Amino acid sequence: YKVVTTKSLIDMKANGEKISMLTAYDYTMAKIVDSAGVDVILVGDSASNVMAGHETTLPITLDQMIYHASCVVRGAKRALVVVDLPFGTYQSDSKKALNSAIRVMKESGAHALKLEGGSEIKDGIKKILGAGIPVMGHLGLTPQSIYKFGTYTVRAKEDAEAEKLIEDAKMLERIGCFGIVLEKIPAKLAERVAKEVNIPIIGIGAGGGVDGQVLVLHDMVGMNNEFSPKFLRRYLNLYDDMSKAIGQYVDDVKTQDFPNSSEQY
């Protein structure tokens, strides 16, 4: 796939090719992620935590998401760029949802949106889809509802919540979503959903029986050393490496080792 579209992702699922997805929030990171071959870049509202230092994803605004998304779009040449609609910009009514969706698409140049929730936000999703904007669902642990859950532990371990999740996934497929993120649910349940719908299921903490995986970039490169859930694989320890490098720079400045004669004009 020279350029990844929502259609490419559905083809990948049909052909059994797993989909790779990572977050990015700025131009430079998006450029690295894109040229390394990641299929989907998510401008996640995890920017609220990772970029802004908030405890939850709730405070980030639509304008801030648009800023992050526009930076990522400039760095991405191949990947599909999906943007989270933030808390409070789509839940109240479907007209508001559509207005928020149109703003992100127009002002950032992104390719698709992601919204958290199932039946509760069905009308909003339908309205956005009706405007020709591709939508990805997000079920399971939906962090914008953290104060409803009260904890970031695994969701849908009980039958009632699992049944609703399956129903919601089927509904999202039926109304025309191009994919669904399943966050932190039992692997068996995620695998069942991936089998029962034809649109791609992208998991985070949802096991290997799904159609693709997503992680938060800053977590997987180890820039954040305070967050170690079981599902996270760390490929680098950038927190440690950068701390060492920066400490060395401080030393070099203090001891006047930097700059040396070849590092000046």
Ligand code: KIV
């Ligand atoms: O905001 C985010 O980073 C996400 C992923 C964890 C799926 O929604």
Ligand code: NA
């Ligand atoms: Na998110």
